[in-house]
Amino acid sequence: MSSTTQQPKIDFQDVTRVYEVNKSEFYAVNGVNLAVADGEFITIVGPSGCGKSTLLNLAAGLDDPSAGQVLVDGLAVKGPGPDRGVIFQQYALFPWLTVRKNVEFGLKVAKVSATERRHRAQEVIELVGLTDFAESLPKTLSGGMKQRCAIARAYAANPNLLLMDEPFGALDALTRVRMQEQLLETWSKQRRTVLFITHDVDESVYLANRVVVMAARPGRIKEVIEVPLPYPRTEETRLSPAFVEIRNRVWHAVYHQE
Template sequence: MLSIVRSQEPDAGQAPVKIEGSGIVKYYEGKKRSTLALDNISFDVRDNEFVSFVGPSGCGKSTLLRIIAGLEEMSSGTLKIGGKDIEGPGADRGMVFQSYTLFPWLTVRQNIEFGLTLQGIPLFEKRRISERFMELVKLNKFANSYPKELSGGMKQRVAIARALANNPKVLLMDEPFGALDPQTKHSMQELLLDIWEKEKTTVVFITHDIEEAIFLSQRVYIMQAHPGRIKQTVAIPCSLRSQAHAKDSDAFLKLKKQVVSLIGDHADE
Protein backbone atom coordinates (compact mmCIF):
# COMPACT_ATOMS: atom_id res chain seq x y z
CA MET A 1 0.00 0.00 0.00
CA LEU A 2 1.32 3.49 -0.86
CA SER A 3 2.12 5.31 2.32
CA ILE A 4 3.11 8.97 1.83
CA VAL A 5 0.87 11.73 3.13
CA ARG A 6 1.32 15.38 2.32
CA SER A 7 0.84 17.96 5.06
CA GLN A 8 -1.74 19.80 2.94
CA GLU A 9 -3.64 16.80 1.66
CA PRO A 10 -7.01 18.08 0.38
CA ASP A 11 -10.17 16.68 1.89
CA ALA A 12 -11.98 14.99 -0.96
CA GLY A 13 -15.31 15.81 0.70
CA GLN A 14 -14.57 19.53 1.09
CA ALA A 15 -11.98 20.74 -1.39
CA PRO A 16 -13.59 22.09 -4.58
CA VAL A 17 -12.36 20.77 -7.92
CA LYS A 18 -10.21 23.39 -9.64
CA ILE A 19 -9.63 21.54 -12.93
CA GLU A 20 -11.77 18.79 -14.40
CA GLY A 21 -11.14 16.95 -17.67
CA SER A 22 -13.42 14.28 -19.11
CA GLY A 23 -12.97 12.08 -22.18
CA ILE A 24 -10.18 14.21 -23.67
CA VAL A 25 -9.02 13.01 -27.08
CA LYS A 26 -6.28 14.57 -29.17
CA TYR A 27 -5.45 13.70 -32.78
CA TYR A 28 -2.58 15.15 -34.79
CA GLU A 29 -3.46 15.26 -38.46
CA GLY A 30 -0.76 14.21 -40.93
CA LYS A 31 -0.70 14.24 -44.73
CA LYS A 32 -1.64 10.58 -45.02
CA ARG A 33 -3.11 9.69 -41.65
CA SER A 34 -3.92 11.04 -38.24
CA THR A 35 -2.12 10.07 -35.03
CA LEU A 36 -3.99 9.53 -31.78
CA ALA A 37 -1.92 11.27 -29.10
CA LEU A 38 -4.40 11.23 -26.17
CA ASP A 39 -7.20 8.74 -25.76
CA ASN A 40 -10.10 9.26 -23.34
CA ILE A 41 -8.20 11.19 -20.68
CA SER A 42 -10.25 11.97 -17.57
CA PHE A 43 -8.79 13.57 -14.45
CA ASP A 44 -9.37 16.20 -11.79
CA VAL A 45 -7.18 18.50 -9.74
CA ARG A 46 -8.52 19.92 -6.50
CA ASP A 47 -8.06 23.44 -5.20
CA ASN A 48 -4.53 23.98 -3.80
CA GLU A 49 -3.52 20.44 -4.73
CA PHE A 50 -0.12 19.42 -6.12
CA VAL A 51 -0.67 16.81 -8.86
CA SER A 52 1.89 15.25 -11.18
CA PHE A 53 1.52 13.38 -14.46
CA VAL A 54 4.31 10.86 -14.99
CA GLY A 55 4.97 8.41 -17.77
CA PRO A 56 7.34 7.39 -20.57
CA SER A 57 8.28 9.62 -23.49
CA GLY A 58 5.49 9.84 -26.03
CA CYS A 59 2.65 9.37 -23.55
CA GLY A 60 1.29 12.87 -24.17
CA LYS A 61 2.06 14.49 -20.81
CA SER A 62 3.20 17.78 -22.31
CA THR A 63 0.39 17.75 -24.87
CA LEU A 64 -2.13 17.44 -22.05
CA LEU A 65 -0.49 20.31 -20.15
CA ARG A 66 -0.59 22.52 -23.24
CA ILE A 67 -4.28 21.76 -23.62
CA ILE A 68 -4.86 22.79 -19.98
CA ALA A 69 -2.85 25.96 -20.69
CA GLY A 70 -5.04 26.71 -23.70
CA LEU A 71 -2.07 26.52 -26.07
CA GLU A 72 -3.50 23.53 -27.96
CA GLU A 73 -7.04 22.44 -28.75
CA MET A 74 -8.32 18.97 -27.93
CA SER A 75 -10.11 17.00 -30.62
CA SER A 76 -12.98 16.08 -28.31
CA GLY A 77 -13.88 15.95 -24.63
CA THR A 78 -14.50 18.57 -21.97
CA LEU A 79 -12.06 20.56 -19.86
CA LYS A 80 -13.08 23.06 -17.20
CA ILE A 81 -11.27 25.27 -14.72
CA GLY A 82 -13.33 26.66 -11.87
CA GLY A 83 -16.42 25.24 -13.59
CA LYS A 84 -15.82 27.18 -16.82
CA ASP A 85 -14.68 25.75 -20.16
CA ILE A 86 -11.05 26.37 -21.09
CA GLU A 87 -11.15 28.16 -24.44
CA GLY A 88 -7.59 29.46 -24.69
CA PRO A 89 -4.77 30.92 -22.60
CA GLY A 90 -5.82 32.91 -19.55
CA ALA A 91 -4.42 34.87 -16.63
CA ASP A 92 -5.78 32.20 -14.29
CA ARG A 93 -2.96 29.88 -15.44
CA GLY A 94 0.78 30.46 -15.19
CA MET A 95 3.19 28.32 -17.22
CA VAL A 96 6.79 27.28 -16.49
CA PHE A 97 8.63 25.37 -19.22
CA GLN A 98 11.78 23.25 -19.14
CA SER A 99 13.58 25.94 -21.13
CA TYR A 100 13.82 29.13 -19.14
CA THR A 101 12.04 31.41 -21.66
CA LEU A 102 13.39 34.55 -20.03
CA PHE A 103 13.87 37.76 -21.99
CA PRO A 104 17.68 38.11 -22.24
CA TRP A 105 17.53 41.92 -22.56
CA LEU A 106 15.60 42.29 -19.27
CA THR A 107 16.95 42.07 -15.74
CA VAL A 108 15.65 39.63 -13.13
CA ARG A 109 13.32 42.29 -11.77
CA GLN A 110 12.12 43.32 -15.23
CA ASN A 111 11.45 39.72 -16.22
CA ILE A 112 9.36 39.17 -13.10
CA GLU A 113 7.47 42.42 -13.71
CA PHE A 114 6.88 41.77 -17.42
CA GLY A 115 3.32 40.51 -17.13
CA LEU A 116 2.49 43.20 -14.58
CA THR A 117 3.69 45.86 -17.01
CA LEU A 118 1.42 44.48 -19.73
CA GLN A 119 -1.48 44.75 -17.28
CA GLY A 120 -0.71 48.41 -16.63
CA ILE A 121 0.07 47.86 -12.94
CA PRO A 122 1.47 51.08 -11.38
CA LEU A 123 5.22 51.19 -10.76
CA PHE A 124 4.96 51.20 -6.95
CA GLU A 125 2.75 48.12 -6.97
CA LYS A 126 4.99 46.34 -9.50
CA ARG A 127 7.99 46.96 -7.25
CA ARG A 128 6.14 45.63 -4.22
CA ILE A 129 5.15 42.45 -6.05
CA SER A 130 8.56 41.82 -7.63
CA GLU A 131 10.33 42.40 -4.30
CA ARG A 132 8.06 39.85 -2.65
CA PHE A 133 8.67 37.17 -5.25
CA MET A 134 12.40 37.82 -5.52
CA GLU A 135 12.55 37.25 -1.79
CA LEU A 136 10.42 34.12 -2.12
CA VAL A 137 12.82 32.58 -4.66
CA LYS A 138 15.89 33.99 -2.90
CA LEU A 139 17.07 36.27 -5.69
CA ASN A 140 16.96 39.68 -3.98
CA LYS A 141 20.67 40.25 -4.56
CA PHE A 142 20.31 39.59 -8.29
CA ALA A 143 17.49 42.03 -9.07
CA ASN A 144 19.59 43.92 -11.62
CA SER A 145 21.34 40.90 -13.14
CA TYR A 146 20.62 39.65 -16.65
CA PRO A 147 19.81 36.01 -17.52
CA LYS A 148 23.27 35.42 -19.03
CA GLU A 149 24.74 36.11 -15.58
CA LEU A 150 22.61 33.46 -13.85
CA SER A 151 22.98 29.71 -13.37
CA GLY A 152 20.34 27.32 -14.70
CA GLY A 153 18.69 26.95 -11.31
CA MET A 154 18.58 30.72 -10.84
CA LYS A 155 17.01 31.21 -14.27
CA GLN A 156 14.29 28.72 -13.40
CA ARG A 157 13.66 30.52 -10.12
CA VAL A 158 13.10 33.71 -12.11
CA ALA A 159 10.68 31.86 -14.40
CA ILE A 160 8.71 30.56 -11.40
CA ALA A 161 8.63 34.01 -9.78
CA ARG A 162 7.48 35.58 -13.06
CA ALA A 163 4.62 33.09 -13.35
CA LEU A 164 3.53 33.56 -9.72
CA ALA A 165 3.76 37.36 -9.86
CA ASN A 166 0.66 37.40 -12.07
CA ASN A 167 -1.31 35.69 -9.29
CA PRO A 168 -2.51 32.65 -11.27
CA LYS A 169 -5.00 30.22 -9.79
CA VAL A 170 -3.07 27.31 -11.31
CA LEU A 171 0.67 26.89 -11.93
CA LEU A 172 1.42 24.58 -14.87
CA MET A 173 4.96 23.16 -14.97
CA ASP A 174 6.38 21.17 -17.90
CA GLU A 175 9.48 19.29 -16.69
CA PRO A 176 10.88 22.54 -15.25
CA PHE A 177 13.90 20.88 -13.61
CA GLY A 178 14.72 18.39 -16.36
CA ALA A 179 17.85 20.20 -17.54
CA LEU A 180 19.37 20.74 -14.08
CA ASP A 181 22.11 18.74 -12.40
CA PRO A 182 20.93 16.40 -9.60
CA GLN A 183 22.00 18.62 -6.68
CA THR A 184 20.41 21.75 -8.16
CA LYS A 185 17.32 19.77 -9.11
CA HIS A 186 16.79 18.59 -5.54
CA SER A 187 17.25 22.12 -4.20
CA MET A 188 14.69 23.41 -6.69
CA GLN A 189 12.23 20.68 -5.71
CA GLU A 190 12.49 21.68 -2.06
CA LEU A 191 12.11 25.35 -2.98
CA LEU A 192 9.02 24.59 -5.06
CA LEU A 193 7.39 22.73 -2.16
CA ASP A 194 8.14 25.67 0.13
CA ILE A 195 6.59 28.11 -2.38
CA TRP A 196 3.55 25.88 -2.87
CA GLU A 197 2.90 25.68 0.86
CA LYS A 198 3.24 29.45 1.25
CA GLU A 199 1.27 30.51 -1.83
CA LYS A 200 -1.53 27.88 -1.71
CA THR A 201 -1.36 27.63 -5.50
CA THR A 202 -2.78 24.66 -7.38
CA VAL A 203 0.10 22.96 -9.23
CA VAL A 204 -0.03 20.61 -12.23
CA PHE A 205 3.45 19.18 -12.76
CA ILE A 206 4.70 17.15 -15.73
CA THR A 207 7.72 14.88 -15.35
CA HIS A 208 9.15 11.57 -16.52
CA ASP A 209 11.13 11.35 -13.26
CA ILE A 210 9.30 8.92 -10.95
CA GLU A 211 11.29 9.96 -7.88
CA GLU A 212 10.46 13.61 -8.51
CA ALA A 213 6.75 12.88 -8.93
CA ILE A 214 6.56 10.98 -5.64
CA PHE A 215 8.60 13.57 -3.73
CA LEU A 216 6.54 16.55 -4.86
CA SER A 217 2.99 15.35 -5.28
CA GLN A 218 -0.16 14.63 -3.35
CA ARG A 219 -1.46 12.54 -6.24
CA VAL A 220 0.27 11.08 -9.29
CA TYR A 221 -1.47 10.23 -12.55
CA ILE A 222 0.46 7.43 -14.24
CA MET A 223 0.27 7.50 -18.03
CA GLN A 224 1.07 4.98 -20.75
CA ALA A 225 2.07 5.72 -24.32
CA HIS A 226 0.91 5.11 -27.90
CA PRO A 227 -1.69 6.44 -27.45
CA GLY A 228 -1.48 8.41 -24.21
CA ARG A 229 -3.85 7.07 -21.59
CA ILE A 230 -4.11 7.35 -17.83
CA LYS A 231 -3.24 3.91 -16.51
CA GLN A 232 -3.73 4.53 -12.79
CA THR A 233 -3.93 7.25 -10.15
CA VAL A 234 -1.73 6.96 -7.07
CA ALA A 235 -2.58 8.90 -3.91
CA ILE A 236 0.50 9.81 -1.89
CA PRO A 237 -1.09 9.85 1.61
CA CYS A 238 1.87 10.71 4.09
CA SER A 239 4.75 13.26 4.02
CA LEU A 240 8.37 12.18 3.93
CA ARG A 241 9.63 15.74 3.47
CA SER A 242 10.16 16.19 7.21
CA GLN A 243 12.54 13.23 7.30
CA ALA A 244 16.23 13.59 6.60
CA HIS A 245 17.28 12.08 3.26
CA ALA A 246 13.66 11.16 2.48
CA LYS A 247 14.48 9.85 -0.98
CA ASP A 248 16.89 7.30 0.48
CA SER A 249 14.43 5.90 3.01
CA ASP A 250 13.08 2.37 2.69
CA ALA A 251 9.50 3.68 2.49
CA PHE A 252 10.33 6.04 -0.37
CA LEU A 253 12.28 3.41 -2.31
CA LYS A 254 9.42 0.95 -1.89
CA LEU A 255 7.00 3.53 -3.30
CA LYS A 256 9.28 4.22 -6.22
CA LYS A 257 9.51 0.51 -7.01
CA GLN A 258 5.71 0.22 -6.96
CA VAL A 259 5.25 3.18 -9.30
CA VAL A 260 7.94 1.87 -11.67
CA SER A 261 6.08 -1.44 -11.84
CA LEU A 262 2.83 0.38 -12.64
CA ILE A 263 4.42 2.33 -15.49
CA GLY A 264 6.06 -0.77 -16.94
CA ASP A 265 9.32 -1.73 -18.54
CA HIS A 266 9.44 1.23 -20.95
CA ALA A 267 9.41 3.99 -18.33
CA ASP A 268 12.10 6.66 -18.54
CA GLU A 269 13.85 6.93 -15.21
Protein backbone atom coordinates in the same frame (compact mmCIF):
# COMPACT_ATOMS: atom_id res chain seq x y z
CA MET B 1 -6.23 15.46 -0.37
CA SER B 2 -9.47 14.46 -1.98
CA SER B 3 -10.44 15.75 -5.41
CA THR B 4 -14.10 14.76 -5.06
CA THR B 5 -15.37 16.73 -2.06
CA GLN B 6 -15.70 20.03 -3.90
CA GLN B 7 -15.65 21.44 -7.40
CA PRO B 8 -12.25 20.56 -8.91
CA LYS B 9 -9.84 23.36 -9.66
CA ILE B 10 -9.11 21.64 -12.97
CA ASP B 11 -11.18 18.90 -14.54
CA PHE B 12 -10.32 16.88 -17.64
CA GLN B 13 -13.59 15.37 -18.84
CA ASP B 14 -13.20 12.53 -21.36
CA VAL B 15 -10.51 14.54 -23.17
CA THR B 16 -9.18 13.34 -26.50
CA ARG B 17 -6.68 15.07 -28.78
CA VAL B 18 -6.13 13.70 -32.29
CA TYR B 19 -3.52 14.93 -34.77
CA GLU B 20 -3.13 14.03 -38.41
CA VAL B 21 0.28 12.47 -39.06
CA ASN B 22 1.15 11.25 -42.56
CA LYS B 23 -2.54 11.20 -43.43
CA SER B 24 -3.28 8.99 -40.43
CA GLU B 25 -4.86 9.84 -37.09
CA PHE B 26 -2.54 9.94 -34.09
CA TYR B 27 -4.21 9.94 -30.65
CA ALA B 28 -1.97 12.04 -28.41
CA VAL B 29 -4.45 11.48 -25.57
CA ASN B 30 -7.62 9.46 -25.61
CA GLY B 31 -10.50 9.60 -23.13
CA VAL B 32 -8.61 11.19 -20.22
CA ASN B 33 -10.58 11.89 -17.04
CA LEU B 34 -8.80 13.62 -14.17
CA ALA B 35 -10.07 15.95 -11.43
CA VAL B 36 -7.53 18.04 -9.48
CA ALA B 37 -8.49 19.70 -6.20
CA ASP B 38 -7.73 23.30 -5.27
CA GLY B 39 -4.22 23.50 -3.79
CA GLU B 40 -3.28 19.99 -4.87
CA PHE B 41 0.16 19.18 -6.28
CA ILE B 42 -0.18 16.66 -9.12
CA THR B 43 2.73 15.18 -11.05
CA ILE B 44 2.25 13.44 -14.39
CA VAL B 45 4.85 10.87 -15.40
CA GLY B 46 5.14 8.41 -18.25
CA PRO B 47 7.18 7.43 -21.31
CA SER B 48 7.79 9.74 -24.26
CA GLY B 49 4.74 10.09 -26.46
CA CYS B 50 2.18 9.37 -23.74
CA GLY B 51 0.56 12.82 -23.94
CA LYS B 52 1.88 14.48 -20.80
CA SER B 53 2.68 17.80 -22.48
CA THR B 54 -0.49 17.59 -24.55
CA LEU B 55 -2.56 17.60 -21.34
CA LEU B 56 -0.64 20.59 -20.02
CA ASN B 57 -1.08 22.51 -23.28
CA LEU B 58 -4.82 21.79 -23.22
CA ALA B 59 -5.05 23.06 -19.63
CA ALA B 60 -3.04 26.16 -20.58
CA GLY B 61 -5.35 26.89 -23.51
CA LEU B 62 -2.45 26.55 -25.97
CA ASP B 63 -4.31 23.73 -27.74
CA ASP B 64 -7.90 22.57 -28.03
CA PRO B 65 -9.29 19.06 -27.42
CA SER B 66 -10.69 17.10 -30.34
CA ALA B 67 -13.35 15.74 -27.99
CA GLY B 68 -14.30 16.26 -24.35
CA GLN B 69 -13.45 19.40 -22.41
CA VAL B 70 -11.07 20.90 -19.87
CA LEU B 71 -12.63 22.96 -17.08
CA VAL B 72 -10.89 25.35 -14.70
CA ASP B 73 -13.05 26.44 -11.78
CA GLY B 74 -16.03 24.95 -13.61
CA LEU B 75 -15.50 26.97 -16.80
CA ALA B 76 -14.35 25.53 -20.12
CA VAL B 77 -10.82 26.57 -21.09
CA LYS B 78 -10.94 28.88 -24.10
CA GLY B 79 -7.38 29.98 -24.77
CA PRO B 80 -4.66 31.18 -22.38
CA GLY B 81 -5.54 33.28 -19.34
CA PRO B 82 -3.88 35.05 -16.39
CA ASP B 83 -5.42 32.51 -14.01
CA ARG B 84 -2.91 29.93 -15.32
CA GLY B 85 0.85 30.38 -15.10
CA VAL B 86 2.93 28.24 -17.46
CA ILE B 87 6.58 27.33 -16.86
CA PHE B 88 8.54 25.41 -19.48
CA GLN B 89 11.90 23.65 -19.42
CA GLN B 90 13.45 26.57 -21.30
CA TYR B 91 13.43 29.67 -19.11
CA ALA B 92 12.32 32.12 -21.83
CA LEU B 93 13.73 35.07 -19.93
CA PHE B 94 14.46 38.35 -21.70
CA PRO B 95 18.28 38.55 -21.66
CA TRP B 96 18.34 42.36 -21.70
CA LEU B 97 16.09 42.68 -18.61
CA THR B 98 17.15 42.24 -15.00
CA VAL B 99 15.57 39.61 -12.78
CA ARG B 100 13.21 42.24 -11.38
CA LYS B 101 12.21 43.51 -14.82
CA ASN B 102 11.65 39.96 -16.07
CA VAL B 103 9.39 39.25 -13.11
CA GLU B 104 7.51 42.52 -13.66
CA PHE B 105 7.07 42.02 -17.41
CA GLY B 106 3.72 40.23 -17.38
CA LEU B 107 2.37 42.72 -14.86
CA LYS B 108 3.45 45.59 -17.09
CA VAL B 109 1.64 44.02 -20.06
CA ALA B 110 -1.44 43.72 -17.85
CA LYS B 111 -1.12 47.47 -17.13
CA VAL B 112 -0.54 47.03 -13.40
CA SER B 113 0.74 50.26 -11.88
CA ALA B 114 4.51 50.68 -11.45
CA THR B 115 4.19 50.80 -7.65
CA GLU B 116 2.13 47.62 -7.50
CA ARG B 117 4.42 45.88 -10.02
CA ARG B 118 7.48 46.58 -7.91
CA HIS B 119 5.74 45.47 -4.70
CA ARG B 120 4.52 42.18 -6.16
CA ALA B 121 7.82 41.49 -7.89
CA GLN B 122 9.75 42.08 -4.67
CA GLU B 123 7.49 39.68 -2.79
CA VAL B 124 8.01 36.78 -5.18
CA ILE B 125 11.72 37.50 -5.69
CA GLU B 126 12.14 37.13 -1.93
CA LEU B 127 9.91 34.05 -2.01
CA VAL B 128 12.24 32.21 -4.44
CA GLY B 129 15.43 33.43 -2.78
CA LEU B 130 16.71 35.81 -5.46
CA THR B 131 16.77 39.06 -3.46
CA ASP B 132 20.53 39.48 -3.89
CA PHE B 133 20.21 39.02 -7.66
CA ALA B 134 17.19 41.22 -8.34
CA GLU B 135 19.20 43.66 -10.46
CA SER B 136 21.24 41.00 -12.26
CA LEU B 137 20.89 40.03 -15.91
CA PRO B 138 20.01 36.40 -16.77
CA LYS B 139 23.47 35.74 -18.28
CA THR B 140 24.99 36.10 -14.80
CA LEU B 141 22.66 33.50 -13.25
CA SER B 142 23.04 29.74 -12.91
CA GLY B 143 20.48 27.45 -14.51
CA GLY B 144 18.70 26.96 -11.20
CA MET B 145 18.52 30.71 -10.61
CA LYS B 146 17.09 31.28 -14.07
CA GLN B 147 14.36 28.73 -13.38
CA ARG B 148 13.63 30.36 -10.03
CA CYS B 149 13.24 33.64 -11.90
CA ALA B 150 10.79 31.97 -14.28
CA ILE B 151 8.83 30.61 -11.31
CA ALA B 152 8.81 34.05 -9.69
CA ARG B 153 7.48 35.58 -12.92
CA ALA B 154 4.66 33.05 -12.96
CA TYR B 155 3.83 33.65 -9.29
CA ALA B 156 3.85 37.44 -9.73
CA ALA B 157 0.76 37.25 -11.95
CA ASN B 158 -1.02 35.59 -9.00
CA PRO B 159 -2.37 32.61 -10.96
CA ASN B 160 -4.67 30.05 -9.37
CA LEU B 161 -3.01 27.26 -11.31
CA LEU B 162 0.65 26.58 -12.13
CA LEU B 163 1.36 24.40 -15.17
CA MET B 164 4.97 23.18 -15.24
CA ASP B 165 6.39 21.22 -18.18
CA GLU B 166 9.67 19.49 -17.23
CA PRO B 167 10.92 22.71 -15.58
CA PHE B 168 14.00 21.07 -14.07
CA GLY B 169 14.80 18.74 -16.96
CA ALA B 170 17.85 20.70 -18.15
CA LEU B 171 19.47 21.00 -14.72
CA ASP B 172 22.24 18.86 -13.26
CA ALA B 173 21.21 16.28 -10.64
CA LEU B 174 22.23 18.29 -7.54
CA THR B 175 20.65 21.53 -8.77
CA ARG B 176 17.52 19.60 -9.68
CA VAL B 177 17.17 18.28 -6.13
CA ARG B 178 17.68 21.77 -4.71
CA MET B 179 15.08 23.19 -7.08
CA GLN B 180 12.58 20.54 -6.01
CA GLU B 181 13.11 21.57 -2.39
CA GLN B 182 12.83 25.27 -3.30
CA LEU B 183 9.62 24.68 -5.25
CA LEU B 184 7.98 22.87 -2.35
CA GLU B 185 9.07 25.61 0.04
CA THR B 186 7.54 28.23 -2.27
CA TRP B 187 4.39 26.14 -2.72
CA SER B 188 3.98 25.76 1.04
CA LYS B 189 4.08 29.55 1.53
CA GLN B 190 1.76 30.50 -1.33
CA ARG B 191 -0.32 27.43 -2.07
CA ARG B 192 -1.26 27.07 -5.72
CA THR B 193 -2.73 24.14 -7.61
CA VAL B 194 0.16 22.59 -9.55
CA LEU B 195 0.20 20.31 -12.57
CA PHE B 196 3.82 19.21 -13.00
CA ILE B 197 5.09 17.16 -15.97
CA THR B 198 8.21 15.03 -15.49
CA HIS B 199 10.08 11.98 -16.79
CA ASP B 200 11.75 11.48 -13.40
CA VAL B 201 10.04 8.93 -11.14
CA ASP B 202 11.80 10.08 -7.94
CA GLU B 203 10.84 13.69 -8.69
CA SER B 204 7.23 12.73 -9.34
CA VAL B 205 6.92 11.07 -5.93
CA TYR B 206 8.91 13.63 -3.95
CA LEU B 207 6.78 16.58 -5.05
CA ALA B 208 3.24 15.27 -5.34
CA ASN B 209 0.07 14.60 -3.43
CA ARG B 210 -0.79 12.23 -6.28
CA VAL B 211 1.20 10.81 -9.18
CA VAL B 212 -0.64 10.29 -12.47
CA VAL B 213 1.04 7.54 -14.50
CA MET B 214 0.31 7.66 -18.23
CA ALA B 215 0.66 5.04 -20.95
CA ALA B 216 1.26 5.66 -24.65
CA ARG B 217 -0.36 4.82 -27.98
CA PRO B 218 -2.89 6.11 -27.29
CA GLY B 219 -2.00 8.48 -24.46
CA ARG B 220 -4.15 7.57 -21.47
CA ILE B 221 -4.08 7.44 -17.69
CA LYS B 222 -2.84 4.05 -16.56
CA GLU B 223 -2.90 4.59 -12.79
CA VAL B 224 -3.24 7.35 -10.20
CA ILE B 225 -1.08 6.74 -7.13
CA GLU B 226 -1.58 8.53 -3.81
CA VAL B 227 1.52 9.87 -2.03
CA PRO B 228 0.54 10.10 1.66
CA LEU B 229 3.94 11.43 2.75
CA PRO B 230 3.79 14.47 5.03
CA TYR B 231 5.09 17.90 4.07
CA PRO B 232 7.61 19.45 4.43
CA ARG B 233 9.63 16.81 2.60
CA THR B 234 13.36 16.54 3.17
CA GLU B 235 16.37 14.44 2.26
CA GLU B 236 15.20 11.96 4.89
CA THR B 237 11.89 11.65 3.03
CA ARG B 238 13.71 10.22 0.00
CA LEU B 239 15.40 7.60 2.18
CA SER B 240 12.29 6.48 4.02
CA PRO B 241 10.80 3.02 3.42
CA ALA B 242 7.43 4.62 2.57
CA PHE B 243 9.02 6.75 -0.17
CA VAL B 244 10.89 3.78 -1.61
CA GLU B 245 7.72 1.70 -1.66
CA ILE B 246 5.74 4.37 -3.54
CA ARG B 247 8.63 5.06 -5.91
CA ASN B 248 8.88 1.37 -6.76
CA ARG B 249 5.15 1.24 -7.43
CA VAL B 250 5.34 4.25 -9.76
CA TRP B 251 8.45 2.86 -11.44
CA HIS B 252 6.70 -0.44 -12.11
CA ALA B 253 3.64 1.33 -13.51
CA VAL B 254 5.77 3.51 -15.83
CA TYR B 255 8.12 0.86 -17.15
CA HIS B 256 5.74 -2.08 -17.41
CA GLN B 257 3.45 -0.65 -20.07
CA GLU B 258 0.63 -2.72 -21.45
